[in-house]
Amino acid sequence: MSAETVSIAITGAGGAGVMTAAQMVLNAAARTGLYGLMARSTGPQIRGGEAAAFIRLGAKPVNCLDNRFDVMVSLDWLNVERFAAEIPLDAASLIVCDADAGPPPSRIVASGAQFVTLPLQQTVKSLPGGRLNMLGLGVLAAILGVPDDAITVVVEKALRKRGQAVLDAGLAGVTAGRSLVEGLDVGRFHLQGASTAARTDRWSVSGNEMAGLGAVRGGIRFVAAYPITPATEILEWLAPNLEKVGGVLVQAEDELASINMIIGASFGGTPSLTATSGPGLALMMEAIGLSVASETPIVVVNVMRGGPSTGIPTKSEQSDLNIALYGLHGDAPHIVTAANSISDCLFTTQWSVHLAEQLQAPVITLTDQSLGQSRAVIDRPADISFFSKRETFAAAAATPYQRYAITGSGVSAMAIPGTPGGEYVADGLEHSVTGRPSSGAEDHGEQLAKRARKLEDLDYGQYWAEIEGEGPLAVVTWGSCAGPVREAAELARAAGMDLRVISLRLLAPAQTDRLEQALAGVERLLVVEQSHSRQFYRYLRAFYDLPGEIRVFSRPGPLPIRSSEVLQHIQSWS
Known part of the structure; x- marks a missing residue:
């Protein structure tokens, strides 16, 4: 075990409350001054089946899972073998499991880890309204040395809205779990956090939540999307928060509607975004080409998962890179950005909105399941503002309006519908500088070069x-x-x-x-x-x-x- 971090795995059948208990462990540890990272692993069926949560806690910021796990708490052995390869254990690891759960998988036994069996199911049955995950939470709190008050605050915050009886049962389960660990030699897993003064400005966030915040900070005020794993949490976060800043979120009937809705909203002058994953991005490609040809700014956040086809919806992979770079037909220059951490999901999404609006182009922003659905305790990110915005046509212009004028930067003023003198033809056909459809070689060459030049000549700075x-x-x-x-x-x-x-x-x-x-x-x-x-x-x-x-x-x-x-x-x- 690293002297500065401790890593924990919690496993159980889907619906056993593994993720709830893990998030409570993370939040309680944060209250003691620790940093942390929580990742999740579930089966391709998304609900039911197997479930595991992976937590790494440390006195310094944690940006990835460790190479091994110090502690594994198994609420049951159902389907654990399906993700046993994701839980590297060794002779120094401690495995806590139910005494009546039967034999563990052979791969777990082969690790040489130390087993401690506790009467988990028996204890839960003795508690009115008892839940196995709350018992496991108490066991972990004792093993990790998390104080009672930190756990109590987290449990109360999570369960009070479900009624006093549920809260009392949860707290009773935590207390019972602590008592089961009495006498075990587990002090080696205790970590010392920072003082209260040093942790007053920390956030507990997921990458998907940070992407949503980055969108709002960047100025997004319209979102249309169709739910898809693992991007749905972006929409769930944006739905209430976008409304607070005067924005609107629409759940569209599918990805084709989503992408066309945001193109239409952006054409009307409202910065717009959609969020999806690989299968949805594939459906959106033709319409993203319309965004390129019409020079309409949009942002598409793609939270990657295993593919092809439906693939592995709940697992992470970086295999959407090719479609993001090359998936559009024709010469269709666009921007592709990628977040490099959970915290960076905020900055990269915000920067992507800025680039889309400044360059009047589509931006595909790549994250993945590992970033999007993992949760971390981080220092509050810096507040960064971008001051440039979309160049729009002013009605007072003296010369006839040319929507696609050949300019030095490649960016030409975009008229918001209703602007006097700003009428133009807007569609996906190649066009002249005025927007009139054209199949002429000169117009095509000029517009191709214009659309490429504005992206290639921009100074992207240090970012x-x-x-x-x-x-x-x-x-x-x-x-x-x-x-x-x-x-x-x-x-x-x-x-x-x-x-x-x-x-x-x-x-x-x-x-x-x-x-x-x-x-x-x-x-x-x-x-x-x-x-x-x-x-x-x-x-x-x-x-x-x-x-x-x-x-x-x-x-x-x-x-x-x-x-x-x-x-x-x-x-x-x-």
């Missing part, structure tokens, strides 16, 4: 990537892989290695000169990604001249990329 460290070895990555890569780099530097980490936030348009400068002096380069076909590596090879010896560490979901694996690849060069 295009996050760069840390220096050295002849570089690790290039993106998205949720950035967390384990950063942790591996910290461990490598502590061992005396010099290396740099480059995590791309802007994927399209490619920043060729910037990455060339960031890789200056690099002799060895490791690419880390979570896809089977090495989509990110092939993207890099398509747009950049990569220096030195190149190696790739790639793997599809559902197994996450772990920092120990990245570190092994780094050390293989030493």
Whole structure:
């Protein structure tokens, strides 16, 4: 076990309350001054079946799961073997399970972990209204050394709205769970948090919630979307909060309606967004091309999951990169951004709105299930504002209005419907500078160049990537892989290695000169990604001249990329 973190897995059948108990553990630990990360694993059926929650707590910010688990609390053994590979255990791990639950899966036994059996089901039956997850919460609170008052506050906040009887039963379950652990030697799992003064400005958030907040901060005031795992929580967060700032959310009948609704709302002058996952993004591609051709700004947040087809809706993967970059037909330049952490989901979404509005173009923002549905205790992100906005046509203009005028920046003023003198033809056909449909070679060439130039010539500043460290070895990555890569780099530097980490936030348009400068002096380069076909590596090879010896560490979901694996690849060069 790391001296600075402790990792916990809670497993049980779907509906057993695993996620509820895990979130209470995370929030209670946060009240003691700890940081934390909670990830979730469920089966492809989404409801029912298997369920597991993974928690990592530490005195410093936690950006990824650990390489192993210190404690596993199994509420039952139903279907655990389906995700046993996601729970690496060893001889130093402690497994708490029900004495009457039967034999554990052979893979769990083979880990060599220490088993402690407790009368969980028997105890629950003795409690009026008892719930197994609340008993497990008490067991974990005792093992982790979480004070009674921290657990009580969290339980009361979560259960009071369900009535006094439910609250009393929950608190009784926690107390009973604590009593079951009395006498166990578990002090090695206790962590010391920060003082109250040091933790007054922390948030407990998911990546999907942060994406929703980024949308609101960026100025989004209309959202149309169709629910889809794992993006639905963005919509659930936006539904009440968008209304508070005068916005509107519409649950459309499908993804085709969603994308066309936001194009229409944006054409009317309202910054607009939709959220989806891979199958939905595939359906939206034709309409995103309409956004390109008509130069109508929109944002599409795509929370990636395993594919193809329905794939694995509840597991994370980075395999939508190709469709985000290349999925549109014709020459259709657009922007693709990617969040690099749960906290960064806020900034990247907000920045994406800014880019869409400034450049009058569609932006596809990529996160994934690992970022979107995981929850972290983080320091409050900085408040960042972008001051540029959509260039609109003013009625007082003296010359006839040209919606698609050829300008130096490639951006031309967009008339809001109803603006006197701002009438123009708006559709997906190629057009002249006035918007009149045209099949002429000159008009087509001019408009193609205009749409490309406005994206290519913009100075995206420092936000295009996050760069840390220096050295002849570089690790290039993106998205949720950035967390384990950063942790591996910290461990490598502590061992005396010099290396740099480059995590791309802007994927399209490619920043060729910037990455060339960031890789200056690099002799060895490791690419880390979570896809089977090495989509990110092939993207890099398509747009950049990569220096030195190149190696790739790639793997599809559902197994996450772990920092120990990245570190092994780094050390293989030493």
